[in-house]
Amino acid sequence: MNNKRVLRKRVAHYWKLLGPGLVTGASDDDPSGIATYSQAGAAYGLTTLWTSIIAFPLMAAIQQMCARIGLVTSQGLTGTLKKNYPRPVLYLMLLFSFPAIIMNIGADIAGMGAVGNLLFPSIEASFFSVFFTILLLGLIIYLPYQKIASVLKYLCVVMLVYFIVPFLYKQDFRVIMKATFIPTIQWNKDFIAILVGILGTTISPYLFFWQASVEVEEMKHKKKHLMVNKRIIHEMRQDVDFGMTFSGLVMYFIILTTGTVLFNGGVHQIDTVEQAAQALKPLAGDLAYLLFAIGVIGTGLIAIPVLSGSLSYIFTETFGWEEGLDKKFHEAKGFYVIIAISLLIGLSLNYIGVSPVKALIYTAILYGLTAPVLIAIILHVSNNKKIMGEFVNGWLTNVLGFVALIIMTLAAVLLLYLQFTD
Template sequence: MIKWFKNTGPGVLVAAAFIGPGTVTLCTLAGVKYGYSLLWAMTLSIVATVVLQEMSARIGIITQKGLVSVIKEQIKSPILTKITIILILSAIVVGNAAYEAGNISGASLGISALFGNNLYYLYPIIIGVIAFGLLYIGNYKVLERSLVFLVIIMSISFLLTAIITKPNISLMLKGMFIPSFPNGSTLTIIGLIGTTVVPYNLFLHASLVKEKWKNKNDLKYSRKDTFIAIVFGGFVSMSIIVAASAMKGVEIKNGIDLAKGLEPLYGNFAKYFLGIGLFAAGITSAITAPLAAAYVAKSCFGWDVGLKNLKFRIVWLIILVLGVVFSSLKINPIEIIKFAQVANGILLPIIALFLLWIVNKTTVLGTYKNGIFQNIISGIIILITIILGFKSVLKVFELL
């Protein structure tokens, strides 16, 4: 057990990144509107995330390079290289800046559930200062341990909230493994998959694993870490759907309304656990989003720098400041988020295809390249990401 804990970290940070306030809100809405029937979408998301993140981590450990660096090396055309870098950089940096506001707002909602709304205007600044402090330390181990601690708090909060609703186990298992498509649920299904299979996590994971592991023999630890953390993270998302399923007929506008809806049944117990959970979900994502953007910029521009380098810090600081400003001034970044969704929809299948291409190259991974079974599973997942990307782009343009 001690040995396992010693070799955990990057996978937990990936789980921390995809369980943000947006995930909490979307899972809440899914549970309230459709009960257990969309749990299968989370099961599918978990499998897809494990497969894609394992490939990304494998590239990071074997090559000891970031994902963008490897992609740049394998594209021989200078024009295609520049187009690819521009696409990746714009989508990741602009997209993360847009979602950072949602992460900070979500963490602020968690604090307001615990302490009230009287000082709400200060909460985004407090979240920003905490995130800044952890990022500025520039010590991977401190950052890793802090996020692992917050993820544990978040997980306990949401899992306990689900347990106190006394779920129907047989119906829950049916929902997890038998796909169903209730009327009007298509966009919710797309959203549940899209909020779990996150493009910037692929870049983040490849960069983080090489901070922790330097030897090819460490692949076994990376795989365990990836599998356990992401499956557990998926169960946390499922627990939010399960808890929300107990609230049929309750009007839900955001994640914190889940706590309000449970108050008549469970008193303040659920309210406080939801508040702590939403705070932890917001702050973990508020740290990982700027960090991922900085790693992508580092690879795109070929910076050979560490976490304490000024250029690296400037990138994550820009993302963090934009998030705090949008959240503090209550500027609704809907138009920016629409762009981020379009970029996300385009980027995910492209990066997934790049991943599949690279993990089949003997010149990159040698004997650690994909086998036939891995390629079949990866191909199916990439087909799903292409459909997901196409539909998410259509969804945004339908709203314009």
């Protein structure tokens, strides 16, 4: 009995430690990301399964750097850039980030609406898109930060459905293990495009901004405003590592599901999340279809507040406005107005002829161009003793950071090449 009590206490303590890292990781697997992973699995089977193993340490290293910058400087990433770098760098990031995040929000809202229509065919997808937009806007404005953080945290549980779906279909575990640990690359344009797409949707710049800013929010809500110390840094690393592991596993199981069920079933082209859900139904059964669809809506409810919140932090820190999800609307009108505008513009993309698929392509291009520059700046800041003091990067974090920089730079070059060549 005592052992059970001790175990419960440990689990409760660990769950309490989880926060920004878990939510950031979960938001990385948003509906647009699910569409990318689904297409990778449907088109190439299990050939891209190994990418989730490679992506995890790179994601974790970068998000840890962003979180540490937020904790040490008590500023978001934008505030740190504003203070330590020329203004043109800041405005360039703003110029690239705004359209990319807006299109990402639009694609996610459209995906949630379409999946809502699949679950309830008598109700149009556009109705669900409007409903989810209004719901999210109301919750973000009405709820205080701690409530929002708690809701997002518990919504992450919904994503556990993706751990179940693959096992509703007969699997060959020997083939899965081989695809997981032995990388395979096909040297053709379409396969390289899928790899670039996976990297673009996995290591996304908006996550960098969100992670740093929300760590500052978390520190504001500590009972005692302690100076940053090694214990706080250690707890942050546990949170980020867990979040990135969770994100990588969701990515892994989505590719596993679509790479076995859809690929083996002869379905090789998936452009949207609702297509993936529909294709699963006759091949893996109603339960797989239902769980996959519910997961899409759950991930959208997590990702859209993160996307709109990160954009609002970027703007408010750039122009020195009041900010923070912990503030009421009248205390930070600009902050909440930007969130509202981003959601409404994202929703409007569905009505002005911008297809979700095109939005995803444009988003990937802008993220791909922005990510290498941001990663280089993050590496520079997190190694600067004048800014970070004793909490500069260790050698392993630097190695992983520079590997991420090289890979994302190559991805950006390939992305441009693929867009401008037949």
